[in-house]
Amino acid sequence: MHVEPFTDRNVSEQSAYYYVDIEEYPVTGWDKFKQVVKRSLKGELFIGLWIVMREMIKFDIHTVKYPMEKLPIGPRYRAVHKLLRLWESGFERCIGCGLCEKICISDCIRMDTRIDENSRKEVTEYSINLGRCIFCGYCAEVCPELAIVHGERYENASQQRAHFVIKDDMLTPLDLLVSGQQKDYPGFGSITPHEDERVAKTPLAY
Amino acid sequence: MDVAFIIETIVKIVVILSVFSALAGFGTYFERKVLAFMQRRLGPTHVGPYGLLQVAADGIKLITKEDIIPQNVVKPIFKIAPVITASTAFMAAAAIPFWPEFTVFGYTVHPIVADVNVGILYVLAVMAIGLYGPLLGGMASANKWSLLSAARGAAVFISYEVITGLSLLAPLMMVGSLSLIDINNYQKGGFFDWLAWSQPVAFILFWIAAFAETGRTPFHLVANDHEIVDGFGTEYSGMRWGLFFIGEYANMFFISFVMAIIFLGGYGDGSIAGAFQLLMKVAFFFFFFLWTRAAWPDVRPDQLMWLCWKVLMPIAILNVIVTGVVILIKTQGGM
Numbered sequence: 188m189h190v191e192p193f194t195d196r197n198v199s200e201q202s203a204y205y206y207v208d209i210e211e212y213p214v215t216g217w218d219k220f221k222q223v224v225k226r227s228l229k230g231e232l233f234i235g236l237w238i239v240m241r242e243m244i245k246f247d248i249h250t251v252k253y254p255m256e257k258l259p260i261g262p263r264y265r266a267v268h269k270l271l272r273l274w275e276s277g278f279e280r281c282i283g284c285g286l287c288e289k290i291c292i293s294d295c296i297r298m299d300t301r302i303d304e305n306s307r308k309e310v311t312e313y314s315i316n317l318g319r320c321i322f323c324g325y326c327a328e329v330c331p332e333l334a335i336v337h338g339e340r341y342e343n344a345s346q347q348r349a350h351f352v353i354k355d356d357m358l359t360p361l362d363l364l365v366s367g368q369q370k371d372y373p374g375f376g377s378i379t380p381h382e383d384e385r386v387a388k389t390p391l392a393y
Numbered sequence: 394m395d396v397a398f399i400i401e402t403i404v405k406i407v408v409i410l411s412v413f414s415a416l417a418g419f420g421t422y423f424e425r426k427v428l429a430f431m432q433r434r435l436g437p438t439h440v441g442p443y444g445l446l447q448v449a450a451d452g453i454k455l456i457t458k459e460d461i462i463p464q465n466v467v468k469p470i471f472k473i474a475p476v477i478t479a480s481t482a483f484m485a486a487a488a489i490p491f492w493p494e495f496t497v498f499g500y501t502v503h504p505i506v507a508d509v510n511v512g513i514l515y516v517l518a519v520m521a522i523g524l525y526g527p528l529l530g531g532m533a534s535a536n537k538w539s540l541l542s543a544a545r546g547a548a549v550f551i552s553y554e555v556i557t558g559l560s561l562l563a564p565l566m567m568v569g570s571l572s573l574i575d576i577n578n579y580q581k582g583g584f585f586d587w588l589a590w591s592q593p594v595a596f597i598l599f600w601i602a603a604f605a606e607t608g609r610t611p612f613h614l615v616a617n618d619h620e621i622v623d624g625f626g627t628e629y630s631g632m633r634w635g636l637f638f639i640g641e642y643a644n645m646f647f648i649s650f651v652m653a654i655i656f657l658g659g660y661g662d663g664s665i666a667g668a669f670q671l672l673m674k675v676a677f678f679f680f681f682f683l684w685t686r687a688a689w690p691d692v693r694p695d696q697l698m699w700l701c702w703k704v705l706m707p708i709a710i711l712n713v714i715v716t717g718v719v720i721l722i723k724t725q726g727g728m
Contacts, residue, residue, distance in 0.1 A: 236689075239684065250434050
């Protein structure tokens with residue numbers, strides 16, 4: 188199915204939209220009686236019966252047994268955040284620039300940083316208050332290092348919502364990184380595939 | 394009175410009570426499954442194989458739930474109303490033959506609690522008393538929705554009593570007896586002797602009225618969820634509400650038996666095959682109750698009244714008159 192007939196909002200004879208033809212409501216008793224007889228004998232009721240019977244026989248069940256079966260979610264779904272690691276070294280990608288904290292419109296990100304022995308900025312504390320987070324995705328979008336992204340974990344029932352958003356929980360564990368299970372691209376905030384072909388180059392030539 | 398007779402009757406009562414209480418429970422299971430399949434869902438699946446033990450889970454839940462009697466209700470009436478619904482539903486079963494008579498160890502068993510000579514009249518009358526369950530329950534509940542439902546219930550039940558009575562009159566004139574066994578035996582000859590062929594109008598009318606009598610979907614006005622919450626059941630909880638439910642489903646089974654016996658030949662000649670045919674017919678009628686619920690919308694209360702008094706009742710009276718004239722001509726011609 189294509190969207191064209193639905194984007195045309197002008198009601199005309201050519202378009203997919205049309206006015207439903209509703210007959211006049213009966214006024215007199217005799218007309219009402221005729222309507223009842225017509226509707227009773229026309230077989231509309233039996234068409235209804237046939238349709239539900241057909242669906243029962245076809246047995247084309249559309250139930251997803253949720254905890255056992257899950258529907259696939261879009262690659263750019265915005266669920267609970269993840270902090271990623273660098274592929275080669277396993278260091279945290281986060282450079283402690285504080286942009287996510289700054290841009291967060293619900294003011295739910297909080298981070299503490301310090302300068303470590305190698306004069307690198309190190310993130311000591313990082314937390315997201317999920318009670319406030321509106322999952323707008325600005326933090327992931329603004330992150331210059333693709334360090335914070337939105338993951339696909341939407342089942343966040345727990346005794347404490349904070350369990351999901353302490354830094355240790357969001358950060359990819361090292362063993363998962365080594366076994367290559369850190370998913371890099373699909374989360375929200377990461378580079379889309381084939382980005383080079385899609386972006387026009389800055390015309391420095393002229 | 395014969396001791397054997399008393400024991401037999403008590404056994405029959407216990408069997409009918411237990412079988413139909415269980416069937417009423419399983420009726421809810423069938424309803425949920427059939428409706429689910431018709432709407433491309435699965436229905437209950439988790440408790441037991443194919444969700445079959447869902448009935449037990451529901452029963453345990455209903456029985457162990459706190460029995461809440463709200464403030465401002467008329468307590469004795471509020472408490473007794475569900476009992477009226479359930480008990481009248483089962484009392485009505487006394488005059489229904491569920492199975493042809495059979496012999497066990499040389500003892501002939503009549504699978505009917507009381508073969509009274511006014512059988513069908515008794516069944517209809519006791520089912521009509523069942524009206525007092527929703528009526529009193531709704532009026533005693535101190536809740537506007539319940540009150541509306543009680544008013545609707547009274548209007549619908551009393552109106553459709555007229556249809557059941559008048560539509561049954563024509564076949565009863567042909568049979569000449571009110572006993573359901575006599576009515577069954579009148580159609581002994583098999584498929585072409587069924588009263589549904591000689592009295593199609595009465596059959597359809599009685600069928601339509603059965604939906605109103607049991608409060609099933611096209612006429613499901615007494616507890617129409619989207620208008621009046623659960624109607625008379627709104628303030629009830631636990632097993633009191635469950636009794637309303639058992640009464641409703643037992644009623645559906647019993648009225649299916651009545652329809653199958655009066656119009657579709659019942660158990661026919663009384664053989665085992667005939668008995669199983671009776672069960673098949675009852676199963677069809679019960680399935681049809683669920684089927685319409687999946688397919689048809691509800692009518693408005695005023696439409697329901699209009700249908701009853703201005704369409705169905707005149708047709709029923711015409712049917713009685715025509716039947717009478719035909720019987721008269723036949724008997725005169727036979728003279």
